[in-house]
Structures are given as structure tokens and as C-alpha cells.
Amino acid sequence: METTMYDLKTTNPAMGRYEQEVxxxxxxxxxxxxxxxxxxxxxxxxxxxxxxxxxxxxxELALENGVTPTELSEIITHLSFYSGWANGTLAASxxxxxFAKRGVTVDQLPGAIVEFLAIDEEIEASRVAIVDQTVGPIxxxxxxxxxxxxxxxxxxxxxxxxxxxxxxxxAALVATSHFPQVSFHLNKAMENGTTxxxxxxxITHLAFYAGxxxxxxxxxxAKAVFEKRRTPTS
Amino acid sequence: METTMYDLKTTNPAMGRYEQEVxxxxxxxxxxxxxxxxxxxxxxxxxxxxxxxxxxxxxELALENGVTPTELSEIITHLSFYSGWANGTLAASxxxxxFAKRGVTVDQLPGAIVEFLAIDEEIEASRVAIVDQTVGPIxxxxxxxxxxxxxxxxxxxxxxxxxxxxxxxxAALVATSHFPQVSFHLNKAMENGTTxxxxxxxITHLAFYAGxxxxxxxxxxAKAVFEKRRTPTS
Amino acid sequence: METTMYDLKTTNPAMGRYEQEVxxxxxxxxxxxxxxxxxxxxxxxxxxxxxxxxxxxxxELALENGVTPTELSEIITHLSFYSGWANGTLAASxxxxxFAKRGVTVDQLPGAIVEFLAIDEEIEASRVAIVDQTVGPIxxxxxxxxxxxxxxxxxxxxxxxxxxxxxxxxAALVATSHFPQVSFHLNKAMENGTTxxxxxxxITHLAFYAGxxxxxxxxxxAKAVFEKRRTPTS
Numbered sequence: 001m002e003t004t005m006y007d008l009k010t011t012n013p014a015m016g017r018y019e020q021e022v023x024x025x026x027x028x029x030x031x032x033x034x035x036x037x038x039x040x041x042x043x044x045x046x047x048x049x050x051x052x053x054x055x056x057x058x059x060e061l062a063l064e065n066g067v068t069p070t071e072l073s074e075i076i077t078h079l080s081f082y083s084g085w086a087n088g089t090l091a092a093s094x095x096x097x098x099f100a101k102r103g104v105t106v107d108q109l110p111g112a113i114v115e116f117l118a119i120d121e122e123i124e125a126s127r128v129a130i131v132d133q134t135v136g137p138i139x140x141x142x143x144x145x146x147x148x149x150x151x152x153x154x155x156x157x158x159x160x161x162x163x164x165x166x167x168x169x170x171a172a173l174v175a176t177s178h179f180p181q182v183s184f185h186l187n188k189a190m191e192n193g194t195t196x197x198x199x200x201x202x203i204t205h206l207a208f209y210a211g212x213x214x215x216x217x218x219x220x221x222a223k224a225v226f227e228k229r230r231t232p233t234s
Numbered sequence: 235m236e237t238t239m240y241d242l243k244t245t246n247p248a249m250g251r252y253e254q255e256v257x258x259x260x261x262x263x264x265x266x267x268x269x270x271x272x273x274x275x276x277x278x279x280x281x282x283x284x285x286x287x288x289x290x291x292x293x294e295l296a297l298e299n300g301v302t303p304t305e306l307s308e309i310i311t312h313l314s315f316y317s318g319w320a321n322g323t324l325a326a327s328x329x330x331x332x333f334a335k336r337g338v339t340v341d342q343l344p345g346a347i348v349e350f351l352a353i354d355e356e357i358e359a360s361r362v363a364i365v366d367q368t369v370g371p372i373x374x375x376x377x378x379x380x381x382x383x384x385x386x387x388x389x390x391x392x393x394x395x396x397x398x399x400x401x402x403x404x405a406a407l408v409a410t411s412h413f414p415q416v417s418f419h420l421n422k423a424m425e426n427g428t429t430x431x432x433x434x435x436x437i438t439h440l441a442f443y444a445g446x447x448x449x450x451x452x453x454x455x456a457k458a459v460f461e462k463r464r465t466p467t468s
Numbered sequence: 469m470e471t472t473m474y475d476l477k478t479t480n481p482a483m484g485r486y487e488q489e490v491x492x493x494x495x496x497x498x499x500x501x502x503x504x505x506x507x508x509x510x511x512x513x514x515x516x517x518x519x520x521x522x523x524x525x526x527x528e529l530a531l532e533n534g535v536t537p538t539e540l541s542e543i544i545t546h547l548s549f550y551s552g553w554a555n556g557t558l559a560a561s562x563x564x565x566x567f568a569k570r571g572v573t574v575d576q577l578p579g580a581i582v583e584f585l586a587i588d589e590e591i592e593a594s595r596v597a598i599v600d601q602t603v604g605p606i607x608x609x610x611x612x613x614x615x616x617x618x619x620x621x622x623x624x625x626x627x628x629x630x631x632x633x634x635x636x637x638x639a640a641l642v643a644t645s646h647f648p649q650v651s652f653h654l655n656k657a658m659e660n661g662t663t664x665x666x667x668x669x670x671i672t673h674l675a676f677y678a679g680x681x682x683x684x685x686x687x688x689x690a691k692a693v694f695e696k697r698r699t700p701t702s
Contacts, residue, residue, distance in 0.1 A: 017346035
């Protein structure tokens with residue numbers, strides 16, 4: 001970020017001013033969301049959109065803001081599935097250089113085999129039931145991968161808290177305009193402990209990093225999620 | 235563009251032919267839209283999609299087609315907000331090299347602080363009223379940024395005419411499949427002086443640079459905008 | 469792919485395990501789709517999303533999996549129109565290096581001028597009739613380009629079988645979330661000889677390379693296409 005700002009001041013004074021006055025001195029200091037959460041959102045956007053030029057700066061900023069190397073590594077692994085495998089390999093390659101520069105060795109990163117978090121079998125059964133009903137046998141392969149690789153493996157890896165995993169997922173979905181899925185995953189993020197204030201502020205933060213149109217389209221989705229969660233089930 | 239074409243002829247003869255016969259000798263020469271406007275659309279697509287490999291060629295072509303360094307710089311600043319901050323910083327970095335090569339110095343670029351264009355308070359009040367009604371207090375932060383940074387600052391910077399700012403915005407939205415927002419901004423582009431013929435030709439131009447599916451999906455949106463504007467208000 | 473996997477094992481052990489166990493030893497070996505078809509889908513995703521970092525690996529893998537240099541070159545030309553011109557020029561530049569390394573010279577690639585496949589005039593007439601009705605005279609330029617450059621030229625180039633051209637198109641559309649167009653082109657892929665099992669498996673494959681959300685959103689579209697094709701016309 002230091003580097004970026006320096007360049008901007010001498011190459012695009014207007015952007016330099018916005019970065020200093022609006023992003024750095026206002027947005028990132030708003031109390032509704034921690035800088036650690038803001039870094040999770042920002043790196044997720046860059047990974048989801050394959051924006052390697054800013055990855056080094058923001059991976060380093062994330063580590064300074066309290067995201068651990070394990071967590072950053074898990075975010076990359078997670079988004080390999082939610083954004084696409086080539087998004088993951090590019091980010092892993094940039095992260096590898098950042099880790100090397102900071103003396104983080106591979107044994108400090110999450111192992112290939114880990115002890116999974118406990119799964120909530122009731123929630124998982126209801127997810128499978130819905131999918132079975134809507135998808136059907138011709139997509140059995142995709143359904144099996146979804147169950148075995150995503151929900152009984154990836155989401156249960158302990159190196160990234162479910163709340164943070166949800167935040168990264170929501171950011172990636174907003175960044176790539178997957179608004180129907182924003183609804184499911186924003187709700188899941190709130191089940192996992194994200195507050196309404198944090199969720200709204202996440203979308204505000206994403207306006208700057210994922211572009212205004214993605215944020216504005218997410219507002220309507222988020223409002224519907226908030227309202228439904230506030231309504232008592234009769 | 236020269237460079238690109240040379241390469242294509244020796245690496246992909248079919249693309250070389252299409253580029254010469256269809257893009258260069260037909261599309262870019264169609265009278266419905268000036269080459270300057272076509273360059274604004276094309277650079278906006280590249281910035282919105284982070285396509286740095288073609289930026290140098292098309293930034294240079296834009297300058298040759300009558301887009302000033304100030305205008306190019308403003309387009310980049312503008313799309314930092316509409317496409318995402320990392321799109322802007324990448325484009326600013328490429329533009330910086332192009333400017334340096336041409337001897338354009340930073341004092342020739344738009345300043346950080348500028349005297350704003352006058353705002354139409356009536357239109358702005360009606361925009362705020364609509365947003366207030368649909369968005370609500372939980373997104374007050376996002377709404378404040380939208381008002382203070384976008385509509386009372388960015389859009390009022392004098393280095394890029396509102397019509398050109400609208401063209402760049404529409405191109406970026408089409409390039410990233412934000413069709414609901416294409417409607418709002420295409421209408422704004424026409425309020426700002428873009429004719430129906432120019433708007434239709436812009437979408438035709440974007441078919442080549444943003445891909446056929448984005449253009450075809452924009453046609454329906456544009457037709458609805460055209461029709462509504464033709465209908466006299468009773 | 470060898471290179472990628474080696475890197476992943478030492479930089480992100482979790483991704484290294486998924487790549488070996490899930491992608492390489494499971495997905496790519498599933499019998500529902502040939503490795504050649506899987507390579508067509510994968511390179512189409514990379515081209516459509518401008519993901520150059522993985523292009524060299526996957527262009528080489530495609531050639532090893534039976535995609536010919538002519539076919540790869542045609543896929544790039546084809547997606548220049550469906551994804552955008554700059555996507556094509558970037559891919560053509562990477563392919564040029566891959567071809568050079570393997571001693572493939574330009575005379576082995578498809579010529580600029582080729583003898584076209586026969587066109588089905590009945591199908592083409594019905595396509596034009598639908599477009600004429602929905603689009604109208606203001607977009608005559610775009611309609612003429614669509615007819616003359618796409619359907620009476622690009623799609624008739626003999627270097628890539630219509631079925632494979634369709635597969636690449638569908639993959640590019642799924643990769644960039646163009647779900648309305650997935651419907652048209654998936655149907656066309658099946659007209660061109662893709663089976664239901666292959667189509668479903670293509671979407672399963674794309675889950676990994678275009679991200680889970682794009683695959684899941686495509687499932688509903690594909691199911692509707694399958695159902696409509698199964699229903700006998702009365």
C-alpha cells in the first residue's frame with residue numbers, strides 16, 4: 001500500500017488523493033469492521049478477480065493486519081474452489097514469494113491432511129436434501145464433489161474460522177457478481193457470527209475494491225437477508 | 235495496434251485477417267461513432283477487465299485519436315471506483331509508462347484538487363431520494379460515500395466531459411455484464427449528449443472488445459432505454 | 469500441470485493434495501468425458517478469463533491430450549469474438565511461444581482464408597428471423613457483423629469441428645457467468661453431437677476451473693435444456 005500510494009501521487013494525483021483521504025484515512029479507519037476483516041475482504045477480491053499486480057501489497061498488509069500465514073493460505077485454497085483453480089494457483093504463487101521474503105516456511109503452513117472441525121450433520125442433511133431435489137441424478141458427480149470435497153472437507157479445515165471463511169466467500173461472490181449466491185453465503189456468514197453492521201460495512205468496503213456496481217447490486221440482496229433473519233419464525 | 239497486428243499475422247493468420255479486414259478497415263471506420271469515442275470505449279473495457287497486455291497499445295492509440303492525457307488519466311480515476319481500485323492502480327501504472335515515453339509530465343495531468351463543474355441539485359436530490367428509500371440507514375456509510383465521493387466529487391471533475399465520462403462508464407458496465415446498471419448509465423449518457431445512433435454503435439463496437447454475449451445482452455437494455463426516452467411524458 | 473503441482477506441494481500443501489487426489493486422480497480420469505474434451509473446456513476458461521499464468525501449462529497439456537495446434541489456434545480465434553478481442557490477442561501470444569517451443573510453424577496453423585463448411589440455411593434463416601424481430605434497425609450494424617463475421621464465417625471455419633467449437637463456447641460462457649447464452653449454446657452443442665452425459669460432465673469439470681458458483685448456476689440452465697430436448701414436439 002505504501003508503494004502504491006507513492007506511485008499514485010506521482011502518476012495520478014487525483015487517485016493519490018482519493019487513496020490517502022478516502023481509502024486510507026476514512027474507509028480503513030471506520031470502526032464498523034476491523035482492519036483484519038477488511039484485509040480478508042480485500043485479498044479475497046484480488047484472488048477472485050486474478051488481480052496479481054496488487055496481491056503482493058495486500059498480502060503483506062493482511063499479514064500486518066493480523067491475518068496469519070495459515071489463514072492467508074487457507075483463503076487461497078478456499079477460493080481455488082469458489083473462484084476457479086487458476087485463480088488459486090496464481091495467488092499461491094504470489095503468496096509463496098511473500099512468505100519466502102518473511103521467512104515463513106512450508107511447515108508453518110496448513111498441512112495437506114488436517115483434523116477436521118466437527119460438521120453439523122443436521123444442517124448438512126438439509127443442504128443435501130435441497131440439492132438432491134433440485135439437481136437430480138444426471139449431476140450426481142458434481143453433487144458428490146460438492147459434498148465430499150467442499151462441505152465434508154474444505155469447509156471443515158481448521159486453519160480458517162468458519163466466520164472468516166464465509167467473509168472471504170462473500171467477498172469473492174460480490175467481486176464476481178454472483179448475487180444469487182451472495183444471499184446463501186451472506187446468511188451463512190451471519191450464522192457463523194458476522195453481525196448485521198459488519199455485513200453492511202463489508203459491502204461498503206467492497207464498493208471500493210470490487211467496484212461500485214457490485215456493491216450496489218449486493219445491497220438489495222443483503223437487505224433481504226437481514227429482513228428474513230429479523231422476522232421471527234412462527 | 236500496429237504491433238498487435240504484426241504479431242497476429244505471423245502467429246494466428248485468421249485473427250490477423252479479422253483484425254485487418256473487420257476491425258481496422260470496417261469497424262473503426264464506421265461513421266456512426268468517432269475514433270476518439272471508440273478509443274474511450276476500448277480503453278474503458280481494458281481497464282474494467284484488467285487486461286494490461288493490450289493497454290499500452292490502446293492507451294497510445296487513444297492519445298493519437300484525440301483523447302488527451304488529462305482525459306485518459308480521468309478515465310482511469312473514474313473507473314477505479316466503477317470497476318474496483320486495483321483496476322485503477324494497474325491502469326495508472328501502464329499509463330505512467332506511456333506518459334513518460336511521450337514526455338507527458340505529472341504537472342500536465344489533472345491535479346488532486348480541481349474546481350468542480352456545477353452540480354444539478356434537482357437531479358442529485360431526486361437520486362438521493364430514490365436511494366434513501368430503497369437502501370435505508372444500515373447502509374448509511376455506503377450512501378454517504380456515494381454522495382460525497384462519487385456524485386459531489388468524481389463526476390464533477392472538469393478534466394473529462396460528462397458525456398465522455400458516461401461513455402467510459404457504460405463501456406465498463408457492458409464489459410463486466412452489469413446490465414441493470416447499463417440502463418441507468420446509458421440513459422445518463424444520453425442526457426449528457428450521446429445520440430441514439432452513437433449509443434447503438436457503442437454497443438456494436440463493444441461486441442468486439444467486450445465479447446459478443448455482453449453486447450447482445452446490452453441490446454435489450456438499450457432498446458428499452460431508447461423506447462422510454464422516445465415516449466412523451468404525459 | 470507437472471510444474472504447477474510441484475510448486476503447490478511446496479507452497480500450499482493443501483492445494484497440492486487437492487490437485488493430486490481430486491483433480492488429477494479423480495476428475496480428469498472420470499470416463500464421462502475424454503481428456504481431450506476436458507482440455508478444450510479448460511483452455512477455453514483460461515482464455516475467457518484472461519488467466520495467462522496457467523495458459524502455457526494447459527496449452528501444452530491440451531496438445532498432449534490430442535488437441536491439434538490447428539484446433540487450439542481456432543479456439544483462440546473463436547473466443548476472440550465470444551470473450552473479447554484482447555482475450556484473443558493475449559492467448560495468441562502465449563500460444564505462439566508454446567508453438568515455437570514445439571517447432572510448430574505458422575504454415576501448420578489454419579490459414580487466414582479457408583474453405584468454409586456448408587451452412588444449414590434453414591437454421592440460419594430462423595436465427596436471423598428471431599434476431600430481426602427482437603433487435604430492430606437501430607442495431608443493423610451489429611446484426612450484419614453477427615451474420616457475416618460470426619455465422620457465415622467464423623463458425624464455418626473447418627479447423628475446429630462444430631461440436632468442439634460449441635464446447636469451447638459453452639465453457640467460455642459458463643466461465644464468465646453468461647447464463648442466458650449458456651442455454652442457447654448448450655442446446656447448439658447438443659445439436660452438434662454432445663450427449664447429455666457429456667454436457668453434465670462438462671459442467672462438473674467447469675466447477676473446478678470456472679469456480680463452483682458458475683457451475684451451480686449452470687446446472688439449472690442445463691436441466692431446462694435437457695428437459696426441453698427430451699420432450700417430443702407435438
